Amino acid sequence: MSRRTYDQYCALAKALDVVGERWTLLIVRELFAGPQRFSDLLQTLPGIGNGLLATRLREMQAAGLIESSELPPPAASRVYQLTRRGRQLDEAVTALGRWGEVLLAAPTSEEHRHPLWLLQSLAAHTRHMPNSTPELARLDVDILLDGQQLHLRIRSGRAMAGRGSHPHPQAAITTTGETLYALKKGQIQVEGAIETGQIEIRGDQEVARRVLRLLTLSEPAA
Amino acid sequence: MSRRTYDQYCALAKALDVVGERWTLLIVRELFAGPQRFSDLLQTLPGIGNGLLATRLREMQAAGLIESSELPPPAASRVYQLTRRGRQLDEAVTALGRWGEVLLAAPTSEEHRHPLWLLQSLAAHTRHMPNSTPELARLDVDILLDGQQLHLRIRSGRAMAGRGSHPHPQAAITTTGETLYALKKGQIQVEGAIETGQIEIRGDQEVARRVLRLLTLSEPAA
DNA sequence: CGGAATCCTCTTCGATACTG
DNA sequence: CAGTATCGAAGAGGATTCCG
Numbered sequence A, B: 001m002s003r004r005t006y007d008q009y010c011a012l013a014k015a016l017d018v019v020g021e022r023w024t025l026l027i028v029r030e031l032f033a034g035p036q037r038f039s040d041l042l043q044t045l046p047g048i049g050n051g052l053l054a055t056r057l058r059e060m061q062a063a064g065l066i067e068s069s070e071l072p073p074p075a076a077s078r079v080y081q082l083t084r085r086g087r088q089l090d091e092a093v094t095a096l097g098r099w100g101e102v103l104l105a106a107p108t109s110e111e112h113r114h115p116l117w118l119l120q121s122l123a124a125h126t127r128h129m130p131n132s133t134p135e136l137a138r139l140d141v142d143i144l145l146d147g148q149q150l151h152l153r154i155r156s157g158r159a160m161a162g163r164g165s166h167p168h169p170q171a172a173i174t175t176t177g178e179t180l181y182a183l184k185k186g187q188i189q190v191e192g193a194i195e196t197g198q199i200e201i202r203g204d205q206e207v208a209r210r211v212l213r214l215l216t217l218s219e220p221a222a
Numbered sequence C: 001c002g003g004a005a006t007c008c009t010c011t012t013c014g015a016t017a018c019t020g
Numbered sequence D: 001c002a003g004t005a006t007c008g009a010a011g012a013g014g015a016t017t018c019c020g
Helices: A011-019 A024-032 A038-044 A048-061 A090-103 A114-124 A177-185 A188-197 A205-215 B009-021 B024-032 B040-045 B050-062 B090-103 B115-126 B176-186 B190-195 B204-217
Strands: A064-071 A079-081 A138-145 A148-155 A158-163 A171-175 A200-203 B064-068 B076-081 B140-143 B147-156 B158-163 B171-176 B201-204
Touching: A011 A024, A011 B024, A011 B115, A024 A038, A024 A079, A024 A090, A024 A114, A024 B009, A038 A048, A038 A079, A048 A064, A090 A114, A114 A138, A114 A148, A114 A158, A114 A177, A114 A205, A114 B009, A138 A205, A148 A177, A148 A205, A148 B147, A158 A205, A171 A205, A171 B009, A177 A188, A177 A205, A188 A205, A200 B050, A200 B158, A200 B171, B009 B024, B024 B040, B024 B050, B024 B076, B024 B090, B024 B115, B040 B050, B040 B076, B050 B064, B064 B158, B090 B115, B115 B147, B115 B158, B115 B176, B115 B204, B140 B204, B147 B204, B158 B204, B171 B204, B176 B190, B176 B204, B201 B204
Parallel strands: A138 A171, B140 B171
Antiparallel strands: A064 A079, A138 A148, A148 A158, A171 A200, B064 B076, B140 B147, B147 B158, B171 B201
């Protein structure tokens, strides 16, 4: 009955009362990439258990973070999506993710993996750096990453990753997480990876290259 | 024995594995304002229970977030403080705090309060806005807030709140949380509050005014 | 008195089984 | 597919005790 709270008159404590519980911010991360059904979330969040997911979704709805909507027939299913308030968590989630990046050791492990998470991570960095050249004002590309269909929206140099394909992509990239990771590390270059076939591009070649270069840019020295 | 983790190869999940558990980020918040002893933390974090605090401090030490050091006699006590890695949480904690600010309703409640938390909250906003005029390059002032001795360090327009007094303050301000809150809301002005005695200043009047104006600046329209 | 370890109760979590 | 019901296990909170 009694939701556990910190009972502190402090903005951080209040925020943690709402999003500090287990799984909540990971659900937010999933919904940043687009609406999801109950069972979609169950799949991408291994270990959560359906009871707890139901509870979290109810709490998050009550807190105004998400809303659910019925898809019209014949889909006849319910999807959950972020509200404006929920989307405002972008900055905090992004900052936390950047902080956690150095904790990513070798990907070899019993860990669950998902191409989206890598793309979100790379996209998060672009929202940290001031990259707003006119060339990066507005770009939309599809990315088939390790067989998963994703897309990237770039607005004023800031990238957001999403599931599925974009309605009007200017280009389509096919590659692997390994390749993106090597690019980010500076171990290979965009042009080289295209030549060796590690990256395939359809549509606007220049747009795709711009996106790839933005995404795999290294952090400037602080 | 088995620390609970999300087991996801994802930067956000990794970050939450380390700082996502109950109380951890609130401990970080306290240590942002300076080193603290075990019992200091117990006092400022009502409800934590000493066993859990000990556990958290051990975990945070193992994760490289904090370190403990013995004070030389006659103090003969141990203090905990953030490491560099721990201080890097600044951005994430600040972003979360800003997100939570709208959840602060009327301060009338059973909630625990502490002048430091208000000051940290106000300071967090200055780190969000680009305010880097030469006048705000480097300022250090003491603040006696609701009887609590605190201080503010301002570097390049970005304020950090701390406990106790600064070794070399340029000015000292005495006021109340209520007054700062009203200033932030725009209900009163700095000059007016000084005239009515709601704010007292010793030392460099101009420095104190600059700090107060920075601190209580309203958010520019996004 | 500061800094914990111990014990006990209550809540939350995670997995499985079950229902509309 | 979208949840609810249930139950053992882990975690949290409070008090007490121990040690220097």
